[in-house]
Amino acid sequence: MNVATTNVIAMGDKSVEYAVKISPTARRARIRVSPAGVQVTVPRRSPDSRASSFLRENADWVLEQLRFVQRAGSLRTVRSDGPAVTINGRRMTVRMVEDPGSLRFPKVSLDGDVITIRLPVAGKRDASAALERWIRRQARSAIRARVEFRAREMRRRPGKLFVMGQRTKWGNCSRHRNISINWRLIMAPPEVLDYVVVHELAHLIEPYHSPKFWLVVASFCEGYARHRQWLKENGSALSHLPHPQSAML
Numbered sequence: 001m002n003v004a005t006t007n008v009i010a011m012g013d014k015s016v017e018y019a020v021k022i023s024p025t026a027r028r029a030r031i032r033v034s035p036a037g038v039q040v041t042v043p044r045r046s047p048d049s050r051a052s053s054f055l056r057e058n059a060d061w062v063l064e065q066l067r068f069v070q071r072a073g074s075l076r077t078v079r080s081d082g083p084a085v086t087i088n089g090r091r092m093t094v095r096m097v098e099d100p101g102s103l104r105f106p107k108v109s110l111d112g113d114v115i116t117i118r119l120p121v122a123g124k125r126d127a128s129a130a131l132e133r134w135i136r137r138q139a140r141s142a143i144r145a146r147v148e149f150r151a152r153e154m155r156r157r158p159g160k161l162f163v164m165g166q167r168t169k170w171g172n173c174s175r176h177r178n179i180s181i182n183w184r185l186i187m188a189p190p191e192v193l194d195y196v197v198v199h200e201l202a203h204l205i206e207p208y209h210s211p212k213f214w215l216v217v218a219s220f221c222e223g224y225a226r227h228r229q230w231l232k233e234n235g236s237a238l239s240h241l242p243h244p245q246s247a248m249l
Contacts, residue, residue: 009052011059016066020051029054033065034111085115085131085241087138089190096127106130132241139163139183146197147179154220156204170231171196173203184238188231195227 006017018038029050032039040051055062083094092110096117099107103120108130110116115134117127140163147161159177165184172180179200185193198221206213217224 007052009055011055011063014063014066016055016062018051018055022046031055031058031062033062038062038066085135086187087135088142088186094131108134128241135186135241136163136165136183139186142186143181143183143193143197146194147181147201150194150197150201150220154198154201154205156201158201158204170235171200173200173207177204187238188234189227191223192227192230195221195224196231198224 006019009016009018016038018040021039021041022044023041024044026041026043029040029042029046031054032041038055040054042050042054084091085094086092090113092113092115094115094117096119098121099118100121103118105120106127106129107118108115109118115131117130119127143163144161147158151158157177158173158179160179162178162180163183164172164180166180166182169180170182170185174180179197181193181196181200185196195217198217202213202216202220205216221227
């Protein structure tokens with residue numbers, strides 16, 4: 001990956017410096033705004049003007065992110081080494097900061113392996129609820145992608161997909177061919193989520209837990225017994241999210 005020299009672009013009444021990374025693997029342009037500055041990554045065969053045009057297309061978002069980065073210097077850290085949560089197989093630290101701006105509700109963002117919960121000085125400060133909502137959004141995206149991939153592979157078309165919050169059930173396949181998957185599986189190893197998806201899709205081939213059913217599961221998920229055992233031993237822990245507000249100074 002090659003890094004170009006720093007460039008400057010006018011955004012409204014502000015001149016913004018940015019660096020360009022040319023990626024041989026990127027499929028589309030993306031922008032990263034951090035305390036280190038603005039960086040635009042573009043696919044290798046993009047026109048020379050792609051980075052600047054992409055910045056102009058997203059000027060409002062870039063300026064908002066720059067304002068946030070500028071404010072971040074004045075944010076008071078409530079907890080710098082908070083509890084950890086595993087998402088998609090990645091262990092992430094949960095950090096809370098107080099935002100002196102006009103924020104009315106907690107806002108969650110991800111940078112690397114740190115989940116930051118920005119809390120308003122006044123207003124709603126339920127960090128745990130904000131964290132759960134954010135994890136649910138990650139779960140919906142990941143589960144939908146996994147179900148679509150496995151459904152194509154298994155040549156089955158389920159009805160509707162529901163991402164649910166049952167505390168005692170990891171998945172379900174209804175008589176209407178609708179698939180339900182528990183969002184808490186996003187906190188399990190990815191191969192465990194994959195097993196549950198295969199398990200429920202296998203019911204579209206064989207409705208009952210017959211020998212034929214388990215042969216179907218095994219043909220698409222060779223280590224299913226290990227993943228099933230992991231859920232039996234560790235599943236209850238997935239019901240307990242970290243409580244970042246309990247660690248506030």
